Amino acid sequence: MDSCGFWIPTVCRTCKIIVLGDAGVGKTSLTHLYCTGQFPEKTDSTIGVDFRERLLHVRGDKIKVQLWDTAGQERFRKSMVQHYYRNVHAVVFVYDVTNAASFCSLPLWMEECQQHSLGPDVPRVLVANKADLVTFRVASTIEQARHLAEVHSMPFYLYSAKGGSREQLDTIFNKLVQQISRQRGKEAEAVKSIKLTPKANPEEEKKGKWTCNC
Numbered sequence: 001m002d003s004c005g006f007w008i009p010t011v012c013r014t015c016k017i018i019v020l021g022d023a024g025v026g027k028t029s030l031t032h033l034y035c036t037g038q039f040p041e042k043t044d045s046t047i048g049v050d051f052r053e054r055l056l057h058v059r060g061d062k063i064k065v066q067l068w069d070t071a072g073q074e075r076f077r078k079s080m081v082q083h084y085y086r087n088v089h090a091v092v093f094v095y096d097v098t099n100a101a102s103f104c105s106l107p108l109w110m111e112e113c114q115q116h117s118l119g120p121d122v123p124r125v126l127v128a129n130k131a132d133l134v135t136f137r138v139a140s141t142i143e144q145a146r147h148l149a150e151v152h153s154m155p156f157y158l159y160s161a162k163g164g165s166r167e168q169l170d171t172i173f174n175k176l177v178q179q180i181s182r183q184r185g186k187e188a189e190a191v192k193s194i195k196l197t198p199k200a201n202p203e204e205e206k207k208g209k210w211t212c213n214c
């Protein structure tokens, strides 16, 4: 409501963000923490997909951040995979710093995105999760992951869903949402400029069409 008691409608947009990575890397834990503020003490393997949402207020607009927590296990993905990739606005890749195989799978997750027509313009980030379990042994993989992210022009975050602060996680997702909003702004500008392109003078057009040269 404004000061005169009128209801001022605000825009509500949805940002669909899919979270991809091997089974057990912490996708459910991360999405749960971002949307509820709690690290879930117990999680089951995701079957198909789980949705979680959080409403953000950005400069007077409402943005519904819709997180698609996808199944890491192949057998739980098959039937849903086409749905994940429809109208995606951003991607979060996750691997577990204690699980080298989950790091090695990252190129496969990226390939899957490509196969489902997600272009390089779709914002993405890489999260190295379970930072609370980092040991000297896994430090080199973290550097490799940082490098992989750099090569693919995506921000890299070392994070712990278990021990990290929610503010830190907010920063990761909110930056992604800002990137999506900026991109939407550019698209809207592009559409406006197409609409504003002056039309040819209709009289001139008519003349051109009906002038007989014989």
Ligand SMILES: Nc1nc2c(ncn2[C@@H]2O[C@H](COP(=O)(O)OP(=O)(O)OP(=O)(O)O)[C@@H](O)[C@H]2O)c(=O)[nH]1
Pocket (backbone or CB within 6 Å): 021, 022, 023, 024, 025, 026, 027, 028, 029, 030, 040, 041, 042, 043, 044, 045, 046, 047, 070, 071, 072, 073, 129, 130, 131, 132, 133, 159, 160, 161, 162, 163
């Ligand atoms: N120590 C530690 N454990 C974590 C962290 N994040 C998740 N876990 C644990 O890792 C296990 C798997 O986490 P999930 O969030 O279920 O993993 P997922 O990627 O959603 O797994 P799928 O649904 O099978 O694809 C759970 O026991 C979590 O409690 C973390 O940052 N640190």
